[in-house]
Amino acid sequence: MKGPQLLQHNSGVLRTSVGAAFPGSHAVYRGKNLHRDLQQLDWVALYAYGVIGRHLAPEQLELVQALWVSTSYPDSRLWNNRVAALAGNARSSVNLGMIAGVAVSEATVYGGNAALRSMRFLQTTLERVRAGEALADIVWGETAQRRIYGYGRPINSTDERLPVILAIAERLGLHQGAHLALAFEIEKVLLTRYQQLHMNFTALHAALVADMGLSVREYQLLRVPVFMGGMAPCVAEATEKPEGTLFPTPCAAVAYEGPAARAWTGR
Structure with missing residues (x-):
């Protein structure tokens, strides 16, 4: 499947294996109920699990x-x-x-x-x-x-x-x-x-x-x-x-090597 067919297959729907939120009910995280099954994890453990899909x-x-x-x-x-x-x-x-x-x-x-x-x-x-x-x-x-x-x-x-x-x-x-x-x-x-x-x-x-x-x-x-x-x-x-x-730079500290200053005359 590729091109328009692939786009049509994914139009209007999120196909995912990492999880989904169901407001008012629950949230799925890598196949686990986030609030029931993963609350014992500290944040580093949860983050790593989310990245690689297995527990370190x-x-x-x-x-x-x-x-x-x-x-x-x-x-x-x-x-x-x-x-x-x-x-x-x-x-x-x-x-x-x-x-x-x-x-x-x-x-x-x-x-x-x-x-x-x-x-x-x-x-x-x-x-x-x-x-x-x-x-x-x-x-x-x-x-x-x-x-x-x-x-x-x-x-x-x-x-x-x-x-x-x-x-x-x-x-x-x-x-x-x-x-x-x-x-x-x-x-x-x-x-x-x-x-x-x-x-x-x-x-x-x-x-x-x-x-x-x-x-x-x-x-x-x-x-x-x-x-x-x-x-x-x-x-x-x-x-x-x-x-x-924080780290202000005075004009005197700027090494300028561009065009020299020009004189402007009013008309």
Whole structure:
């Protein structure tokens, strides 16, 4: 079925397997009665269940929550927090500010897109290694065409989140997955040529989630709230400041290289 036939098949009706609301009666969530069957779940468990359609194990949920907590930096100088905070300081609505911050969190260099590319590389590389290819050949072949996301970090190449998350993963018994082991082997290869390319949180996060059996698309959905814990206090504080006082830029600080000022004469 395709074209007009496909459109006609879906006209006037929502065909869904994820759920539906029946006002005045009940709500179905992934085949379960939301208010009867799922009230015992905490929000992280419900969110993950909604994304992947199966329940993660308690230790996996605890690790996901630890990953989110570890990225909750309430620093308005960070790229996505800055957008959200500036919106709040400009007296935009809280929802619009937060949504704007979440939207730019998809950044390619060090945001959501970097994480997706890292996970995709880990998954495909693991398949190739298991098929007999040499890891070093794969790594140098990749770097010859594009960067390998999840390695290196601006300002300081040491990522303070790694030892925290690795300790939690070890306590939960989630530190021996194939993707995580591969991530460390890739780091070893990269460091033979580039001493600054230590593994960062992106590769760690992607590897741990890949070892949970999630797809790249599921990972993209799962990580949406990853920075929100740090973003919210930035917006809250920015709304308390006088309007326009968050990161104001004086004209003298603007380096202008355009056309010179023109003299205007009246007629």
